[in-house]
Amino acid sequence: MASSTVENYLKQLYLEQPASDGEMVPMGRLAVAMGVVPGTATSMVKALADSGLVQYEPRGGVRLTASGSQLALHVLRRHRLVELFLVKVLGLDWSVVHDEADALEHAISDRVLERMDVLLGHPTADPHGDPIPTAEGHVHEPHRMSLADCALGVPQRIARVLDQEPEFLQFVERQGLVPGAIVTVGKRESAAEAVKILVRNGEEVSLGLVAAAKILVEPPQGAASAAAP
Amino acid sequence: MASSTVENYLKQLYLEQPASDGEMVPMGRLAVAMGVVPGTATSMVKALADSGLVQYEPRGGVRLTASGSQLALHVLRRHRLVELFLVKVLGLDWSVVHDEADALEHAISDRVLERMDVLLGHPTADPHGDPIPTAEGHVHEPHRMSLADCALGVPQRIARVLDQEPEFLQFVERQGLVPGAIVTVGKRESAAEAVKILVRNGEEVSLGLVAAAKILVEPPQGAASAAAP
DNA sequence: CTTCGTATTTTGATTCATCAAAATAAATCT
DNA sequence: AGATTTATTTTGATGAATCAAAATACGAAG
Numbered sequence: 001m002a003s004s005t006v007e008n009y010l011k012q013l014y015l016e017q018p019a020s021d022g023e024m025v026p027m028g029r030l031a032v033a034m035g036v037v038p039g040t041a042t043s044m045v046k047a048l049a050d051s052g053l054v055q056y057e058p059r060g061g062v063r064l065t066a067s068g069s070q071l072a073l074h075v076l077r078r079h080r081l082v083e084l085f086l087v088k089v090l091g092l093d094w095s096v097v098h099d100e101a102d103a104l105e106h107a108i109s110d111r112v113l114e115r116m117d118v119l120l121g122h123p124t125a126d127p128h129g130d131p132i133p134t135a136e137g138h139v140h141e142p143h144r145m146s147l148a149d150c151a152l153g154v155p156q157r158i159a160r161v162l163d164q165e166p167e168f169l170q171f172v173e174r175q176g177l178v179p180g181a182i183v184t185v186g187k188r189e190s191a192a193e194a195v196k197i198l199v200r201n202g203e204e205v206s207l208g209l210v211a212a213a214k215i216l217v218e219p220p221q222g223a224a225s226a227a228a229p
Numbered sequence: 230m231a232s233s234t235v236e237n238y239l240k241q242l243y244l245e246q247p248a249s250d251g252e253m254v255p256m257g258r259l260a261v262a263m264g265v266v267p268g269t270a271t272s273m274v275k276a277l278a279d280s281g282l283v284q285y286e287p288r289g290g291v292r293l294t295a296s297g298s299q300l301a302l303h304v305l306r307r308h309r310l311v312e313l314f315l316v317k318v319l320g321l322d323w324s325v326v327h328d329e330a331d332a333l334e335h336a337i338s339d340r341v342l343e344r345m346d347v348l349l350g351h352p353t354a355d356p357h358g359d360p361i362p363t364a365e366g367h368v369h370e371p372h373r374m375s376l377a378d379c380a381l382g383v384p385q386r387i388a389r390v391l392d393q394e395p396e397f398l399q400f401v402e403r404q405g406l407v408p409g410a411i412v413t414v415g416k417r418e419s420a421a422e423a424v425k426i427l428v429r430n431g432e433e434v435s436l437g438l439v440a441a442a443k444i445l446v447e448p449p450q451g452a453a454s455a456a457a458p
Numbered sequence: 459c460t461t462c463g464t465a466t467t468t469t470g471a472t473t474c475a476t477c478a479a480a481a482t483a484a485a486t487c488t
Numbered sequence: 489a490g491a492t493t494t495a496t497t498t499t500g501a502t503g504a505a506t507c508a509a510a511a512t513a514c515g516a517a518g
Contacts, residue, residue, distance in 0.1 A: 005475065027496060040476055042497055047474090059483065059496060089318065090344040100338055107336035109329055115319040234505065257465060269506055271467055276504090288466060288513065 004106040014072035024061030073137040080126035095169035129160030148212035156217035233335040243301035253290030302366040309355035323356040324398035358389030376441035385446035
């Protein structure tokens with residue numbers, strides 16, 4: 001059995017790994033992501049490499065192996081299914097479920113997870129629009145534009161929010177920019193680094209480019225995605 | 230924050246402690262209950278004593294302090310609420326929820342627990358009939374007879390099953406001896422160490438005295454107790 | 459009261475995950 | 489190239505939880 005620590009390292013590596021291209025994650029980035037000093041990451045990664053879960057090249061970085069990815073995806077599946085469960089069944093706010101799921105994802109058995117999956121109707125995305133890997137470890141991450149680079153004047157459906165900070169999520173919710181909402185980007189002021197968003201209810205929201213880039217959109221004709229919080 | 234290990238020691242001590250009289254639990258019993266060698270129990274208990282969670286008398290044994298009991302009861306509350314949740318909401322079999330809850334009880338936040346409690350309607354007993362402590366740490370453990378010592382020929386309602394072994398629980402379920410069921414003890418053969426039970430549906434079940442002692446009953450006029458599995 | 463046996467405690471090691479700080483390699487900048 | 493900065497790895501230590509095995513205390517039995 002992989003310890004919680006091992007599961008967390010693998011999950012984090014998966015999230016840091018730019019797409020599934022063969023790029024290596026530098027040690028420094030992993031250490032920061034895990035909140036440990038660099039030396040800790042090095043020794044941990046060596047252990048992971050001995051277990052065949054990652055490939056490690058000294059001073060080159062680290063990359064998940066096939067079995068490492070597999071395990072990471074199972075952890076991610078647990079995490080995201082739990083998030084959705086907490087929102088849909090227990091009625092928690094979507095801004096807090098990330099932290100709750102971080103604790104629960106290591107304690108949930110396959111048996112329990114399976115029941116949650118059935119109860120939720122085999123969902124494909126969590127409350128933030130992040131895709132839920134299948135039990136077999138497959139994920140589909142569609143290529144998406146964000147509010148920072150999508151077409152202007154065309155209605156867009158919000159598909160995913162790439163930030164788990166409760167403060168950001170609460171702000172996003174207050175502005176009605178939750179997954180499923182239809183919005184239009186009115187104008188981009190590159191000088192001001194700001195984007196003007198027209199929300200369906202007539203409101204107008206201004207977003208910095210950094211924030212706008214965290215909100216991914218899709219054409220509204222596509223099937224509805226995540227559960228609105 | 231108390232580690233999972235600490236929580237487990239406290240929970241186990243609470244369960245070993247004969248009622249709430251001031252008796253001390255001998256180290257050996259604790260070690261067996263925790264599945265560790267005696268020396269481990271000793272050093273752990275010393276640490277617990279330093280944190281003020283138990284009172285430890287070398288060669289005398291160990292006893293929970295007020296704050297230790299409080300913490301133990303919170304763990305027990307999590308454990309039992311989770312058990313009921315798994316049965317009622319996720320539809321798991323009552324014979325497996327004990328082990329699932331052992332893992333989950335350390336990962337569930339007060340926030341999540343509170344939602345479960347509300348969703349379940351502030352239940353007072355888990356699927357085995359074990360009482361659920363309140364959030365304030367109070368439990369009521371009524372004084373009950375068992376099938377091994379209750380009156381003969383009088384209908385009894387099964388209130389609680391004192392064994393978490395899946396095998397035993399599955400047997401109990403097959404025989405219809407689940408909490409809530411009404412049964413009558415027909416005869417006790419002290420020589421054969423056996424008890425003859427008449428189940429409501431006309432069936433007749435024979436139980437060894439040891440098994441019978443694990444099934445607690447109450448007078449049927451009392452309010453219905455646990456949720457039947 | 460001495461001896462025996464069992465329960466308990468001590469002692470010394472081990473594993474996991476971590477940090478602090480020193481050592482080293484690689485990259486960057488004159 | 490030579491010097492300096494930055495990233496990474498090593499090394500040595502620490503705390504939590506554990507085990508194996510030796511040492512010790514206690515109660516019971518002769």
